[in-house]
Amino acid sequence: MIQAGIIGGTGYVGAELIRLLSNHSKVKISGVSSVQYNGKSISSIYPGFYGLQEIACESQQEVVEKSDLIFIALPSGLSQSIVENAVYKNKICIDMGADFRFKNEALYKKWYGKTFLKHKLHEQSVYGLPELNREHIRKAQVIGNPGCYATSVELALLPLISEGLIEEEGIIADCKSGVTGSGKNLTESSHFVNCNESFTAYKVANHRHTPEIEETLSSVSKKNVKLTFIPHLLPINRGILSTIYATPKKAIDLERVHEKYREFYKNEYFVKVLPLGEVSKINNVRLSNYCHISLHYDEENNKLIIISCLDNMMKGSAGQGIQNMNIVLGFSEKEGLAALPAVF
Amino acid sequence: MIQAGIIGGTGYVGAELIRLLSNHSKVKISGVSSVQYNGKSISSIYPGFYGLQEIACESQQEVVEKSDLIFIALPSGLSQSIVENAVYKNKICIDMGADFRFKNEALYKKWYGKTFLKHKLHEQSVYGLPELNREHIRKAQVIGNPGCYATSVELALLPLISEGLIEEEGIIADCKSGVTGSGKNLTESSHFVNCNESFTAYKVANHRHTPEIEETLSSVSKKNVKLTFIPHLLPINRGILSTIYATPKKAIDLERVHEKYREFYKNEYFVKVLPLGEVSKINNVRLSNYCHISLHYDEENNKLIIISCLDNMMKGSAGQGIQNMNIVLGFSEKEGLAALPAVF
Amino acid sequence: MIQAGIIGGTGYVGAELIRLLSNHSKVKISGVSSVQYNGKSISSIYPGFYGLQEIACESQQEVVEKSDLIFIALPSGLSQSIVENAVYKNKICIDMGADFRFKNEALYKKWYGKTFLKHKLHEQSVYGLPELNREHIRKAQVIGNPGCYATSVELALLPLISEGLIEEEGIIADCKSGVTGSGKNLTESSHFVNCNESFTAYKVANHRHTPEIEETLSSVSKKNVKLTFIPHLLPINRGILSTIYATPKKAIDLERVHEKYREFYKNEYFVKVLPLGEVSKINNVRLSNYCHISLHYDEENNKLIIISCLDNMMKGSAGQGIQNMNIVLGFSEKEGLAALPAVF
Amino acid sequence: MIQAGIIGGTGYVGAELIRLLSNHSKVKISGVSSVQYNGKSISSIYPGFYGLQEIACESQQEVVEKSDLIFIALPSGLSQSIVENAVYKNKICIDMGADFRFKNEALYKKWYGKTFLKHKLHEQSVYGLPELNREHIRKAQVIGNPGCYATSVELALLPLISEGLIEEEGIIADCKSGVTGSGKNLTESSHFVNCNESFTAYKVANHRHTPEIEETLSSVSKKNVKLTFIPHLLPINRGILSTIYATPKKAIDLERVHEKYREFYKNEYFVKVLPLGEVSKINNVRLSNYCHISLHYDEENNKLIIISCLDNMMKGSAGQGIQNMNIVLGFSEKEGLAALPAVF
Incomplete structure (x- = not known):
């Protein structure tokens, strides 16, 4: 089983990743980090997970350490240094925010007010829209998951x-x-x-x-x-x-x-x-x-x-993140995503 | 008090007209017609009116007869003959449907599949958008209330x-x-x-x-x-x-x-x-x-x-109808329409 | 016109009182107080009131001063001293919170953690349920408006x-x-x-x-x-x-x-x-x-x-407050409250 | 793979069964019947299934014939004869309606206005609440799935x-x-x-x-x-x-x-x-x-x-039906039902 960690696991994107990964046949949740809820169980934040998914929040470092792949679900601007560190440790990174969606630093700076910390990371990173970039995603180490x-x-x-x-x-x-x-x-x-x-x-x-x-x-x-x-x-x-x-x-x-x-x-x-x-x-x-x-x-x-x-939380966010994970790990793209829509 | 009747009073537009007219200081509801609910009280259809507005539905003729002004809230195509008859009896008509919104018969025919029964009525009728046609509305006998x-x-x-x-x-x-x-x-x-x-x-x-x-x-x-x-x-x-x-x-x-x-x-x-x-x-x-x-x-x-x-039922329909009524009858335009929005 | 003020006019109860009083034929809003929004127009908080009700928030004292009657729409515990002062100045008080709902201080203390500041005020105050206490309300100077x-x-x-x-x-x-x-x-x-x-x-x-x-x-x-x-x-x-x-x-x-x-x-x-x-x-x-x-x-x-x-904001709160105001001022009880329900 | 059919597959219970069975690892949908939509694809009724589940509706007989187990999702009173026939053909039946929920015919008759067609079937049938009747369900041929x-x-x-x-x-x-x-x-x-x-x-x-x-x-x-x-x-x-x-x-x-x-x-x-x-x-x-x-x-x-x-469509209906199916077929009870709640 691949170990996947979630940095910033208590927001909606994190929670949706947890929901999806909990039923993924080839990946295990290695850890979830949260600054605000450190030490608390994810089910204390989302009581619907009670008795089903009780993992306790840890520090970012602990999660990175345990994981083969990490999802980063943080406000924009906070991912770059985490990615730098994780890449150094040879982890695959899927950033759910905007930090790795741009190739053009000027644009990123204009709209997000931040600069690129390490340009090479941005050059190597891939915009995670599988229908456009599947072959690049397959070989990527850093994926910028698209906006909804x-x-x-x-x-x-x-x-x-x-x-x-x-x-x-x-x-x-x-x-x-x-x-x-x-x-x-x-x-x-x-x-x-x-x-x-x-x-x-x-x-x-x-x-x-x-x-x-x-x-x-x-x-x-x-x-x-x-x-x-x-x-x-x-x-x-x-x-x-x-x-x-x-x-x-x-x-x-x-x-x-x-x-x-x-x-x-x-x-x-x-x-x-x-x-x-x-x-x-x-x-x-x-x-x-x-x-x-x-x-x-x-x-x-x-x-x-x-x-x-x-669905903005699925193909618009966490679902697409899982799809990118499946691609980069060489699994079937549908793995963990095959559920039919809940039409009512 | 002016006597206002409603032809087709049990649909949403009719019910909204009843709600508004019930608190109008210068107009009284003379009658309400309904083919489907003939003889039944309006409160049997809208139980929220129970004990407040119990008028029983009558035939179209009865309503026209008793009224100085009629609102017609029927599916398109059904107003023309009613208007013709009411005009003959010197009543003012506000048609809430599409029959009198067009000057161009070809357009009306293309989109509604009907023809003009009596062209003169359509020539004389006024498109009831007060912000555009106030002066014409003031003198109109037939008003085509705009779509929402x-x-x-x-x-x-x-x-x-x-x-x-x-x-x-x-x-x-x-x-x-x-x-x-x-x-x-x-x-x-x-x-x-x-x-x-x-x-x-x-x-x-x-x-x-x-x-x-x-x-x-x-x-x-x-x-x-x-x-x-x-x-x-x-x-x-x-x-x-x-x-x-x-x-x-x-x-x-x-x-x-x-x-x-x-x-x-x-x-x-x-x-x-x-x-x-x-x-x-x-x-x-x-x-x-x-x-x-x-x-x-x-x-x-x-x-x-x-x-x-x-609000599609107010400025988009019944409220605008009342506004047109106020104009054609020479009342203050705000009469019965002064309520502040229900912001929650 | 009677001058009615609202202490704490920017919460939902205050806003609903403003909506209702704006169309009351015998009462004028004299002033609205807000600690948080002092100096700001009520329409900057509720943009639905834009161009219709632009009164600016003032201090509690200013509002009390200008008013014949005041509504107090504050969290529980904050009304007692305002009422004491207003009564001294011969104003009628309708408290929308819990401070004057109880005769039994022990109960009030147990559930709200506060004591009665001036027992006589509580003895004289009337629980404002018109269907139970109409005759007492008629002569009251302090009315405790019931909970929803x-x-x-x-x-x-x-x-x-x-x-x-x-x-x-x-x-x-x-x-x-x-x-x-x-x-x-x-x-x-x-x-x-x-x-x-x-x-x-x-x-x-x-x-x-x-x-x-x-x-x-x-x-x-x-x-x-x-x-x-x-x-x-x-x-x-x-x-x-x-x-x-x-x-x-x-x-x-x-x-x-x-x-x-x-x-x-x-x-x-x-x-x-x-x-x-x-x-x-x-x-x-x-x-x-x-x-x-x-x-x-x-x-x-x-x-x-x-x-x-x-409707919890009407008969459950502001509407009942207006009903109590109508009673204590000798108006028809329906004044400003006659609107039919908005059944859709 | 076990072949499971759905009699009355186009109502909400049927559609929910289809949604769940489509991702069940040990069961295949053999057929779906519908009187109203005979010959039409299920995705023409629920466009959310487009490209995912396109099975066409057939007759009840066809579906029974092809199936090892049938779910019956029909209005009450219509299941008994279908069950009788299916049992004769040695199929397992899970009735989603009320026909097999009662042991007491008088009660059934009083509330549903129908009688038991074949008493033996009702004696042998099991009320499908796993938490109460798991051992009986395991050996049942006819299961009456409880009401929501x-x-x-x-x-x-x-x-x-x-x-x-x-x-x-x-x-x-x-x-x-x-x-x-x-x-x-x-x-x-x-x-x-x-x-x-x-x-x-x-x-x-x-x-x-x-x-x-x-x-x-x-x-x-x-x-x-x-x-x-x-x-x-x-x-x-x-x-x-x-x-x-x-x-x-x-x-x-x-x-x-x-x-x-x-x-x-x-x-x-x-x-x-x-x-x-x-x-x-x-x-x-x-x-x-x-x-x-x-x-x-x-x-x-x-x-x-x-x-x-x-969830009335899950544990209150289709989900519980799948749980009963898993029990009677000897599968893990969670099979196809392990999804975490969609907490938002």
């Missing part, structure tokens, strides 16, 4: 961008996420009374996933991909639905575009291109690692509309 | 369209509505388990409010306004939030645009242009007749983002 | 207790409340993700409303009324539903009990005894000041089941 | 009833269930707008699970166990929480009662007796087969309060 919104927008646009079928500029991504996306911290915006029966946008055209998406898609396109990205907060626990508006360079035949998507994702188990006429819907991917993509065309206005959805 | 999505998009765009500040084509309206918008009927999409904890788009680029919005804005612009409109279903009871993407014809200064909005709506009690930096949010208009508009600019991509929200 | 759960349980049991129809001991009150009941503060239990799609009990058999209910009902019964009271947290914003189990002293005829309830509440506008066969339901009282009561009998086990529901 | 509410109440009371610690009469079970409990059919009470932000009781003291609970507990007690059972509808998809009030025969020590529960369930993987001080909560068992039980004592009133919760 970023995953949903990138998977929706990759087939179009890679073939240059749409204008690279002027793309609009109107995205909606459940509240787990903003984490375990108590904030005004996650207070039940403030989000229940309500809905709003936030960080309008100013969300940190914008540069991540643009960098990833530009690297595929070889052109400068630009998008207006607006996230909204849905009064639900889990799920992201992204409605994306793109302008085809010339008039399209939706059926042909659909075929291209099918072809592009034909070997991708976790991306389902829905039949034409169907619409992606959050409850159809809930609690699963699948991403649904539906395609629509407003011929009158020559707008291609791509609607993608996924 | 249409109200939210039109109010958001009127200041820009009327000054020609944005490209008239290529506008995108990504709209999200609560479930009351789809009415009282039992459908798969309004089954609790299907929409709770979920979210999806529907009628993608194919919703009947599209031509209504385009016709209204084009009449203001004198140019052909075209938009891609995609509605989504929120797991909440009430509220619409529309995120609208428009391309300024030339680079703009957001503060100046904001001032124009303030100026445009300075005498409009029910439209609140939020301070720059604020974002419209559904719970801030819930159970009220207000429409909130917030303005944002993605300079990088030259996209102006207008976010408007309102 | 307490109101729902007391109204449900008063007719039975006053006639001695049920065993005074062994009553069970299984109560369920929406999240506004726990206020505006950010807590683990009010984090969206923790209560959405969940449900639990809290303070099991140990909630502070227990002694309030027992003292009130015992004072009516002249016997020692004892109950097991268990509150639960519903994933909704507003509303309390109490399912109460009582043992009739002898076999009963449900229709006769129902008649007694009807008789008991025949002059009470805000208490609706539902027809036999109906069941109280939270959406039927939402956003209104009504209390619905339904009666059921499990003959097999000789248990009378009384189900009452109300 | 019944499971939650029985597991909560078994330790007390089996030792005679509480009064057998006068037990109160105040139960709350999510909306999946009322199934896939479109009804007024499952319309989103009617249950969202609301809460109510239904079938007050008149629910069909009452006799099931009483029969089961009486068979353990050897005395006549009687309870008042009131179900309520929670605005959530999944989960049941039961608050149960029992009267100890003599004063108790809660710690000793707690120890008895621990002892009683020490070998039961799916029943977790929480530490004293903790309270059962629905999100701690969501999407899992666990039942949480917490214990509380109101010493003042000598009431023992037992709060149990489970």
Whole structure:
């Protein structure tokens, strides 16, 4: 059994990793670290794990020491030194935050206010979107797990961008996420009374996933991909639905575009291109690692509309982390991720 | 006291009209018609009205007869003959459905599959958006109350369209509505388990409010306004939030645009242009007749983002109907509509 | 116009009082105090009030000075000295907290850990349940507005207790409340993700409303009324539903009990005894000041089941405060409270 | 691989069985029947299964023929003849409905209006509560899977009833269930707008699970166990929480009662007796087969309060069906059921 540790195991991403790893047939949780809950059992924080997963939180060093592979689920900026140390000790690192998502330090600095500690680590690290980078992930030692919104927008646009079928500029991504996306911290915006029966946008055209998406898609396109990205907060626990508006360079035949998507994702188990006429819907991917993509065309206005959805804690975070782990360790990609969606 | 009747009083729009009229100081409910519940008390359908509003449903003729003004809250296509008869008897008609929203019969026919029964009625009727047509409403005998999505998009765009500040084509309206918008009927999409904890788009680029919005804005612009409109279903009871993407014809200064909005709506009690930096949010208009508009600019991509929200049963339907009634009857526009939003 | 001030105006009870008073025809809000938001507009805290209610927060003294009547919406223990001062200045006080709900200091001390500062004030104060104490309220200078759960349980049991129809001991009150009941503060239990799609009990058999209910009902019964009271947290914003189990002293005829309830509440506008066969339901009282009561009998086990529901922010708190204000000022009790429930 | 068929596979219980069986390592779904959807793929009804589980619905006969074991998920009254036929063909039957839950035909007839077709089948059938009947289940050919509410109440009371610690009469079970409990059919009470932000009781003291609970507990007690059972509808998809009030025969020590529960369930993987001080909560068992039980004592009133919760689709239905299948087939009881709860 591979020993996998979790640094920062008590936030939502950490807890979801624990939930998934607890049923993984080839990996054992070696340890979980938490500064805040050091010494406490994970079930004292998540009573649903009572009697099932009672591992006690330790220090980061202890966890790194015991592990073959570590997941790092910390606020951005805190992963770099941990990764440096772990790599030195020959551990594989999957960083769930933003520290290893960027190749462009200037972008990282502009949006996150931090610099790269050790450039070589960033050069070697791989952006962990398996549908784009599988072969690189296979050989990576440091993987930057993509952002939740970023995953949903990138998977929706990759087939179009890679073939240059749409204008690279002027793309609009109107995205909606459940509240787990903003984490375990108590904030005004996650207070039940403030989000229940309500809905709003936030960080309008100013969300940190914008540069991540643009960098990833530009690297595929070889052109400068630009998008207006607006996230909204849905009064639900889990799920992201992204409605994306793109302008085809010339008039399209939706059926042909659909075929291209099918072809592009034909070997991708976790991306389902829905039949034409169907619409992606959050409850159809809930609690699963699948991403649904539906395609629509407003011929009158020559707008291609791509609607993608996924579970932000799964394909948008911990599930994708496990998928990356399976790849880097040479397991079947589905291992521990095969559960059907909980459609109700 | 003016006698107001409601034709089709047992659907959600009818019930909301009853709720509002029950506390209107200058109008009395003369009667309520229902084919399905003829003879039954409205409180047997909505037990919350028990002991408060016990009026029994009658036939349409009886209601028209007793009323000075009638609200018609029927599925589209059923209002025309009722209006014809009521006008003949000199009653004022506020049609809550789509039959009198269009001047262009071809559009109406294309999207609703019906023809105009009596063209003169349609010529004389007024589209009941007070912020656009107040003076015409004042003298109208037949008012076509706007659609809920249409109200939210039109109010958001009127200041820009009327000054020609944005490209008239290529506008995108990504709209999200609560479930009351789809009415009282039992459908798969309004089954609790299907929409709770979920979210999806529907009628993608194919919703009947599209031509209504385009016709209204084009009449203001004198140019052909075209938009891609995609509605989504929120797991909440009430509220619409529309995120609208428009391309300024030339680079703009957001503060100046904001001032124009303030100026445009300075005498409009029910439209609140939020301070720059604020974002419209559904719970801030819930159970009220207000429409909130917030303005944002993605300079990088030259996209102006207008976010408007309102309560679909109030400013989006029954509340606006009451506002129109107040105007046509010469009352203060706020009469019966002054309640502050229920912010929680 | 009467000048009414609100001490502690920025919590949920304060905000609901502001919402209601803003549309009261005979009372004007003289001032609102807040330690935390001193100098800030109430609309900066509740943006739904933007452009409608922009009063700025002041000090407690300033508010008391300007007011004929004050509502005090502070955590328990903080009202006594304010009331003492205000009474000295001849103001009427309606305390929304627990400080003036008890006659028995020992009980107050046991459950709230505080003592009575000035016993005479407590002797003169009146427990503000209009259906029980209307005549005393009319002449009161200090009114202790009842707790939300307490109101729902007391109204449900008063007719039975006053006639001695049920065993005074062994009553069970299984109560369920929406999240506004726990206020505006950010807590683990009010984090969206923790209560959405969940449900639990809290303070099991140990909630502070227990002694309030027992003292009130015992004072009516002249016997020692004892109950097991268990509150639960519903994933909704507003509303309390109490399912109460009582043992009739002898076999009963449900229709006769129902008649007694009807008789008991025949002059009470805000208490609706539902027809036999109906069941109280939270959406039927939402956003209104009504209390619905339904009666059921499990003959097999000789248990009378009384189900009452109300909106915890209205009849359970601010609405009842306004009702008490109307009584003490000699207005119609319905003034400002006549809105029909928002049944959806 | 064992071949398992599902008769009535398109309702919620059927769909949940499909979700669980799709990841069971020792069982294959042989077929699914549906009268309504004959010939259609299960993914056309549940689009979340698209690309994952595409089995087409067949006739009941076809499914029985291909299967070693069948689950029957039909409305009550329709299982008996199917079971008779399947038993004749030597298949194992797990009936998810009520037809095989009763030994007492009179009770079944009183509450379900049907008679036993073949008495011998009912005599041989086993009530499928593993914690009570594991040894009988092991050898059964026909298993009556318990009701959801019944499971939650029985597991909560078994330790007390089996030792005679509480009064057998006068037990109160105040139960709350999510909306999946009322199934896939479109009804007024499952319309989103009617249950969202609301809460109510239904079938007050008149629910069909009452006799099931009483029969089961009486068979353990050897005395006549009687309870008042009131179900309520929670605005959530999944989960049941039961608050149960029992009267100890003599004063108790809660710690000793707690120890008895621990002892009683020490070998039961799916029943977790929480530490004293903790309270059962629905999100701690969501999407899992666990039942949480917490214990509380109101010493003042000598009431023992037992709060149990489970996921009504899992331990309350399909999960328990799989558990029974594992037992009867000699597999580990956890097979296919080991997932940790989705605590958010």
